[in-house]
Structures are given as structure tokens and as C-alpha cells.
Amino acid sequence: MATYIALLRKIPESDYGVDFPDFPGCITAGLTLDEAYRMAEAALIGHTEVMAEHGDPIPQPSSLDTVMADPDNRDAIPFLVRVSQPKGRVIRLNISLDEHLIAEIDAKAAMLGKTRSGFLADAARAAIQL
Numbered sequence: 001m002a003t004y005i006a007l008l009r010k011i012p013e014s015d016y017g018v019d020f021p022d023f024p025g026c027i028t029a030g031l032t033l034d035e036a037y038r039m040a041e042a043a044l045i046g047h048t049e050v051m052a053e054h055g056d057p058i059p060q061p062s063s064l065d066t067v068m069a070d071p072d073n074r075d076a077i078p079f080l081v082r083v084s085q086p087k088g089r090v091i092r093l094n095i096s097l098d099e100h101l102i103a104e105i106d107a108k109a110a111m112l113g114k115t116r117s118g119f120l121a122d123a124a125r126a127a128i129q130l
Contacts, residue, residue, distance in 0.1 A: 001084050004061045006040045007076035008033075020081075021067045022059045023047050037079070042113030044083050049118060053092075084125065 009017045015029040016036035020043075028043035030036030048058055067073055097105075102116075109119035 001082050002058075002061055003080045003082050004044060005064060005067050005078050006044070006081045007067070007073055007078055008036060009076050018043070020044060020047075021070070021073065022062050038113045040079075040081050041083070042115075042118070044081050045118045046115050048083055049115070084121075 004020055004022050006018050006020055009019070011017050011029070015031055016033055017027065017029045018036050018040040019027045020040075023044065026043055026047040028036070028039040030039045051058055064078060067078065105119060106116055109116050112119065114122070
């Protein structure tokens with residue numbers, strides 16, 4: 001697992017925005033702080049999964065000193081988000097599951113702010129204790 005710095009910013013009269021200096025374009029938001037934290041994890045997982053699917057290299061985490069030295073980040077509140085690094089290239093699978101199970105998986109994944117693939121990967125890691 002790698003730990004990346006996320007930056008929380010309160011958007012005036014709006015949501016809490018989150019961005020990742022190591023992943024330009026990876027942004028999310030939440031109505032509450034709790035939702036912003038949950039959405040940050042989901043956004044980073046989804047972003048790194050797409051990068052892996054396209055064969056893009058996953059960057060090493062920047063240091064807090066480096067991130068906060070950028071004047072654009074000085075008003076942001078940093079926090080850490082952990083994400084599993086793909087150990088190999090991502091492979092698309094075709095699996096068969098009961099439609100009701102798929103609906104339950106999708107509902108739980110949405111509740112957690114995850115993709116179906118991310119949810120199933122997390123469940124598999126937990127089952128084999130990675």
C-alpha cells in the first residue's frame with residue numbers, strides 16, 4: 001500500500017473539495033467532511049485503477065514538505081489516503097454472478113463510494129488477507 005497526500009479545500013458556499021497533487025485531474029468533493037474523506041479514497045482508487053488499466057506508471061508519493069511548498073496549497077488542509085498499488089498489470093475478467101448478488105455488490109460499492117471492480121478487489125484482498 002502507498003499513502004498519498006490529499007488536499008481538502010472548503011469551497012465558499014459549497015462542498016468540501018479534495019485534490020491530489022500527485023495525480024493532476026483526480027478530484028472529488030463531499031457535502032460533509034466525512035463524505036469528502038470517503039469520496040477521496042474512492043476517487044484515488046478509481047484513478048489508479050484506470051491508470052493501471054492503461055499501463056500508466058503510478059507515481060511515488062510526494063513528501064508533505066514538497067506539497068505544502070507550493071503556494072497554491074498553503075490554504076489547503078492535507079490528509080493521507082492509502083491505496084493498494086497494483087502488483088501487476090490490470091486484467092479485465094469476464095465472470096458470472098447471480099443478478100441479485102450483482103445488485104447488492106453495486107449498492108454496497110456505491111454506498112462506499114467505490115467502483116464494482118474496486119469493491120470486488122478489496123473483498124478479495126480481505127478474503128486472502130493481503
